[in-house]
Amino acid sequence: MTLRELRIADYRIADDTDAYVIAEIGHNHEGSLDKAEELFRQAAAAGAHAAKLQKRDNRSLFTKAMYNEPYTGRNSYGPTYGAHREALEFGRTEYAHLVALAADLGIHFLSTAFDQRSVDFLVDLDLPAIKIASADVTNTPLLAYAAKSGKPLILSTGGATMEEVRRACDTILPIQPDLALLQCTAVYPASPSDLHLKVIGTYREEYPDTVIGFSGHDLGPELSWIAYAQGARVIEKHFTLDHSRPGSDHHFSLDGPQLAELTEGLRRTREALGEPAKQRSETEAKAVRKMGKKLVAARDLPAGHVLTEQDVLCKSPGDGMKPYQLDEVIGRALRIGIGEDTGFEPAMLAEPVRAGAAAGADHGAD
Incomplete structure (x- = not known):
């Protein structure tokens, strides 16, 4: 029987391994390198295997109208949407600094690429894998471009139909078989009834050579343990220093103690699942x-x-x-x-x- 397997740098991910845990920082660093550093340190201390940011080339990603539209309110970091996004965007200096920090901490540094320029940016920094967000499941030009980079890809599938997931996989897999396919729901936060964790089994059956995972926007760590039991071997959860901070992601993210609970619970889940052969121990x-x-x-x-x-x-x-x-x-x-x-x-x-x-x-x- 073929054993599905994915390697991200020095870490092997397969059905017989612990979950690969990604602490999704996104822009919860609020444009502060000091906060990003602390998030990386806490992610490593909590047992995460990777800390992840998001990379956008904002001027090419948004229409001029969207870039320049007023953007005010508690979650805003600038008077327009473009200014808001630029205030949260890290450049080469910050990324290079965090690459070195991740190496010192012994965790991987990943990032989501929202456009082709960002793919090039992340490849040039030699990040060990590239994440593609749910919003780009239907963006086959970006999927193909990222697949040709040679980097392992992690694809979330929130808001997608099965037909769209198949199209995305048909685009990626002939070019780059090193893919983790993540069940996800585009609801923030997601209730248990939103998660449809049985889709993990659907993905495993349809893609027997592909590592399957779960990107969760639900509150707390518990349902990720069920996802592991369903066969998810990549677990991604948003991560914050403070739930009360302004920003769209902080309130449903895990904090440090919750992330530690997640990773420890995933290890216990693997232990509890044990071996499929029934025998007396x-x-x-x-x-x-x-x-x-x-x-x-x-x-x-x-x-x-x-x-x-x-x-x-x-x-x-x-x-x-x-x-x-x-x-x-x-x-x-x-x-x-x-x-x-x-x-x-x-x-x-x-x-x-x-x-x-x-x-x-x-x-x-x-």
Whole structure:
């Protein structure tokens, strides 16, 4: 059987591994390199495998009208939408600094590319993988361009139909098979009923060679554990220093303690799932002996006694012949006398007399 597998730098992601956890910072750094540094440090301390930003070439990404439209309110970082986006955008200096910081912290630095110039920007910095946002599932020119970069891709699928997901995968996979396909819902925050985690199984069935994941906008870490149990091996959650900060993402993001709870819970989930083969473990042996049953003598029985059902009971502990072996006891004679509650053993039972052998012995006597 083919084992789906994806490698991001030195980390192997597969069905038999822990989840690869991405702390999605987005623009929760609020344009501050100091805050970004702290987010990276807390993500690493919480056990995340990667910290992720978002990269846009704003002037080429938005129409002039959208770039210049007024943008005011609590979440605004500039008087127009373009100014707001530029205030939150990191350039080469900040990215290079964070590349070095991530290396020191021992985590990966990833980013979402929203346009082709941003793909080039991230490739030039040699980030180990590129994320493509749900908004670009239908952007086949961008998908193809990113696939040709040679970098592993991570694709979220919020707001997409299955037809659109197939088109996206048909665009990427012939060029770049190193893809993680993430179930996602474009609701912020998403309620449990929005998540449709069974889609993870749908993706796994349709793409048996592709690592499947979950990008969650739900509150808290718990439902990501269920996603792992459904087969998701990349888990992406938004991450913040403070839920109360202005910005559209802070309120549904995880903070440091919640991210640590997420990563620890994912490890526990893998441990709990265990192996698919049903077998008795060494840790069960004590309980199996204590609570299990064995075949014992119902009363004192003499040597030579031929055993009947009335001579045998099932009692604990379960350290002898099992109840399902009753047919191996009934009808056989005891080689030795035994006391009440003595457990039966094959060695104490005479071999049963075969019907054919008995008939032959009678014929010879005639």
